[in-house]
Amino acid sequence: MDQTGETRRDPRRGRTRRALLDAALELVEKKDNFTALSLRLVARKAGVVPTAFYRHFPDMDALGLALVDESFRTLRQLMRDVRAVGLPQKQVISTSVQTYVRYVRDNARHFQFVAKERFSGSQPIRTAIRQEIRLFTSELATDLSRIPFLAKVSAEDLQMMASLVVNNMTSLTEQILDIPVDDRAEEAFLARVAEKQLRLIFLGAASWRSQP
Amino acid sequence: MDQTGETRRDPRRGRTRRALLDAALELVEKKDNFTALSLRLVARKAGVVPTAFYRHFPDMDALGLALVDESFRTLRQLMRDVRAVGLPQKQVISTSVQTYVRYVRDNARHFQFVAKERFSGSQPIRTAIRQEIRLFTSELATDLSRIPFLAKVSAEDLQMMASLVVNNMTSLTEQILDIPVDDRAEEAFLARVAEKQLRLIFLGAASWRSQP
DNA sequence: CACCAATGTCAACACCTGTACACAAAGTTA
DNA sequence: TAACTTTGTGTACAGGTGTTGACATTGGTG
Incomplete structure (x- = not known):
C-alpha cells in the first residue's frame, strides 16, 4: 500500500x-x-x-513483500520494453539473452533477494514470489502462441514450454549472480550455454506435436 | 568426519x-x-x-554440511540403482520421472533442506551444494554420451544438455515439495508436465548438431 | 502565525542467543 | 574393580532481539 x-x-x-x-x-x-x-x-x-x-x-515481512513487488515491477517493465521493440527474428535468442544478462547485472541486488527468498523465505514471501513467476510464465506462454511454428500447440503444452524456458532463465540468473561481477569471461560463457539451451528447446518445440 | x-x-x-x-x-x-x-x-x-x-x-555450519553430505549420498545411491537396472528404452523417461518423484516424496525433508539452502545458506553450505550438483550434472553428461543418437555431440554440448535436464529436475523437485503431500492429482500433473519437458528436450537433442 | 498529524527518538522490558567453564554420569579398557 | 575417556549437565555472562509507551521534532495546512 x-x-x-x-x-x-x-x-x-x-x-x-x-x-x-x-x-x-x-x-x-x-x-x-x-x-x-x-x-x-x-x-x-x-x-x-x-x-x-x-x-x-508493520514488520519485516511487510518490507520483504515490498521488495518482491519492486523486483518484479522492474522486470515486467523490461519485458514490456522487449515486446515493444519487437523481434529481429534472426538473433532473437542471442540478443534476448544478452539483454537479460545485462539487466540481471544491473539489478543484481533485487535478483539476489528473489533468488534467496524464493524457497527459504517466510511463507507469505514465498507465495508472493511464486505467484509473480506463475504470472510471468503465463505471459510468456501467450507470447509463444504467436510464434508461427507453435500455432498448433495446445494451451497446456505452451504453458509447459514457457515454464521450461523460465526454469532455464531462472537457472541462468542464479548462476550469473554466483560469479564475481568482474568475471566477464565466465559471464559470457554462461550466456553462451544459456543461448544453446534455448536454441535446443526451440528446436524441440518446433517438432513438437500436441496430443489431442 | x-x-x-x-x-x-x-x-x-x-x-x-x-x-x-x-x-x-x-x-x-x-x-x-x-x-x-x-x-x-x-x-x-x-x-x-x-x-x-x-x-x-563445532557449530551449526558443520551440522549443515553433514546434512548436505547425507542428502546427496542417498541421491547418488538412487542414481546408481537406476543405472544398474538399465533402461527399458521405451518408457525410460516416464518411469524415471515416476521413480524420482516417489524418491523426492520419501526423502522430502532432505530435499527441502537442500532446496532452501542452495541459495540462501551460508557460503560454505552453498558451495558444498553447488559442488554436488556440478558433480551430479557431469555424471549425467557421461550417461548421455552413451546414448546412440548423441554420439556425435561435443563434450561441452553434452554438459549443456545435462544441465538442461538437471535444471528441470530441480524445478520439478521444488514444485513437488511445494504441494501438500496428499495432493496426488497435482503431483501426477507435475510429473506429466516434467515428462513432456524431458521429451521435448530429447527431441531437440536428437536433431542437435554441435559446431566444430 | 498556530495547529495538528506524521515522523523520529529515547529508555525500558522480557526474552533468546552463542559460548566458556567446572562438574557429573556413563561407557570402555586394563 | 579401578582408571580413563567420552558424553551430557548446570551455571553464568555479555550481547542482540522485538515491541511498548511517552516524548520531541518536523513539515504541511488552516
Whole structure:
C-alpha cells in the first residue's frame, strides 16, 4: 500500500522508506538471508532508530513483500520494453539473452533477494514470489502462441514450454549472480550455454506435436 | 568426519548425533530456514542441553554440511540403482520421472533442506551444494554420451544438455515439495508436465548438431 | 502565525542467543 | 574393580532481539 505516496505528503516518509529498503537489500548480500536480518539491523543500516521502522512497515515481512513487488515491477517493465521493440527474428535468442544478462547485472541486488527468498523465505514471501513467476510464465506462454511454428500447440503444452524456458532463465540468473561481477569471461560463457539451451528447446518445440 | 564411527565407540554418540540431525531437519520444515535455526533450538528439539551440541559439531555450519553430505549420498545411491537396472528404452523417461518423484516424496525433508539452502545458506553450505550438483550434472553428461543418437555431440554440448535436464529436475523437485503431500492429482500433473519437458528436450537433442 | 498529524527518538522490558567453564554420569579398557 | 575417556549437565555472562509507551521534532495546512 501507499506506493504512490499520494496521501502522505511528508518528504521524509519516502526517504527513510527507501533507506530501509536499500539497507535490507545491502544486508541480504552480506548476511545470507532476508530471514536472517533483524529489524534493528536494518534500521541501524538505514541510519534510523529501531522504532522508526514501524512508521513504514508493520514488520519485516511487510518490507520483504515490498521488495518482491519492486523486483518484479522492474522486470515486467523490461519485458514490456522487449515486446515493444519487437523481434529481429534472426538473433532473437542471442540478443534476448544478452539483454537479460545485462539487466540481471544491473539489478543484481533485487535478483539476489528473489533468488534467496524464493524457497527459504517466510511463507507469505514465498507465495508472493511464486505467484509473480506463475504470472510471468503465463505471459510468456501467450507470447509463444504467436510464434508461427507453435500455432498448433495446445494451451497446456505452451504453458509447459514457457515454464521450461523460465526454469532455464531462472537457472541462468542464479548462476550469473554466483560469479564475481568482474568475471566477464565466465559471464559470457554462461550466456553462451544459456543461448544453446534455448536454441535446443526451440528446436524441440518446433517438432513438437500436441496430443489431442 | 567420523561418519563411520569406527574410532568412537560410545553408543550415545551416534544416537544424539542422529537426534541433532533429525531435529534440524524437522525444524527446517517449521521455521523457514536452516540459517534461521539456533543452536539452542536444535539442541532443545533433540532433547539435549545446548552445550552437548559441541560434543558432535563445532557449530551449526558443520551440522549443515553433514546434512548436505547425507542428502546427496542417498541421491547418488538412487542414481546408481537406476543405472544398474538399465533402461527399458521405451518408457525410460516416464518411469524415471515416476521413480524420482516417489524418491523426492520419501526423502522430502532432505530435499527441502537442500532446496532452501542452495541459495540462501551460508557460503560454505552453498558451495558444498553447488559442488554436488556440478558433480551430479557431469555424471549425467557421461550417461548421455552413451546414448546412440548423441554420439556425435561435443563434450561441452553434452554438459549443456545435462544441465538442461538437471535444471528441470530441480524445478520439478521444488514444485513437488511445494504441494501438500496428499495432493496426488497435482503431483501426477507435475510429473506429466516434467515428462513432456524431458521429451521435448530429447527431441531437440536428437536433431542437435554441435559446431566444430 | 498556530495547529495538528506524521515522523523520529529515547529508555525500558522480557526474552533468546552463542559460548566458556567446572562438574557429573556413563561407557570402555586394563 | 579401578582408571580413563567420552558424553551430557548446570551455571553464568555479555550481547542482540522485538515491541511498548511517552516524548520531541518536523513539515504541511488552516
